[in-house]
Amino acid sequence: MKFKAFKDKIALLKTRKLGGLEEQFKLAPALRLQYDSAKIAASAPKKAAVLALFYPNSTDETVFVLTKRASYKGTHSAQISFPGGKINKEDASLQETALRETFEEIGITAKSVEVIRELTPVYIPPSNFLATPYIGCMAATPSFLTNYEVANTIEVLVADLLNDTALSKIDMTTSYMKNKDVPCFKLNGYVVWGATAMMLSEIKELLKS
Known part of the structure; x- marks a missing residue:
């Protein structure tokens, strides 16, 4: 998709009805399907936000840009994700959280980003976060400056996301599940699953409009 075609879609992207959980659940691990809204509310999840740039x-x-998280002793070590993180008390909104975290992690300033819209929040059971995604765009190719939280950035063609051949499944073992088939996207040689894949599933449907 040429960038002009993407820009021409922005007005529609801002107003089109979101696919919501129906689209997200196409790429949801079985663990996530066990949580309904009441169970999520009872878990009192921590708030976070990410930016799909x-x-x-x-x-x-x-x-668009994804990040490979740095390796550490934690639930999401070395996973593929959007830039983002938990809300701070200084943040006026979750949108501000997404922009602040994007600047901290990959060096993109808030003033250079046009925020297009908020997407459906995604609950992440292993870390008990409720992450709100935002779609944003930049008019020019950025230069990224990563911090210690990011091992590297990954540039993905929208055309590859929209191609159904990117959809797959993988046998996954983590600290909280063993040998489970998990739906995923395979993009640029990376396996994208979990919350990020759920967000991408909703974005994919939105862009196909």
């Missing part, structure tokens, strides 16, 4: 690459194709 779209921009033109060097050939004017529309791409």
